[in-house]
Amino acid sequence: MAHVPTSLHDAVSIAGYYPALASTVLKSAIGAEAVTCHFVHAETTFDDREVRRHMTALVLTPTRLIRVHMDDGNAGEGEPSHAASATVEAALLRTVSSVALTHLVHEPEHYREGDPSSEIVLAVGWGVHSRIELEPAICGDENCDADHGYTGGITGDDTLVRVSLLADGEESVRSLEAFAAALNAAVCEHA
Secondary structure, eight states: OOOOOHHHHHHHHHHTSSHHHHHHHHHHHHTTOOOOEEEEEEEEEEOSSOEEEEEEEEEEOSSEEEEEEEEEEOOOTTSOSOEEEEEEEEEEGGGOOEEEEEEEOSSGGGOOTTOOOSEEEEEEEOOSOEEEEEEEOOOSOTTOOOOOOEEEEEEEOOEEEEEEHHHHOHHHHHHHHHHHHHHHHHHHHTO
């Protein structure tokens, strides 16, 4: 079983999203590898009927990028009314195809070197899974009723993490930037 660094354990505890479950899942995912860098982000979303909590943990080891995503959910019929699910995805660093970090700066005319970005989005192309979207093919003749088969495309399903200065604070923005820099360096080493 993995030794989870104190900084990762503390980040999971501060996120407050079922820390015992999150720690157990992370230990299992990390295995015997050392953790070289990590980022934990908790988020609450609202829709018409309910409030949902999420937590994403990105963990960098010497050989892999691990993503643990936990969600609120509903249990099956006849089960208790509340459940949480934890999904683990891992990719070898040599299979990471891209690392993109988008910086959004509000009022850029007032930006000074060293200021934090207003928002940042980390997108990682890592080939863990892809999405296939199909639709009926058409020939362009509006009177045609022949079956032309299907057309579609395969899209890589990148992992995305977004943080903002307003919602998440400067420490979170800077932490994601630091994680992205460490991930970029590790991917370059394994290229």
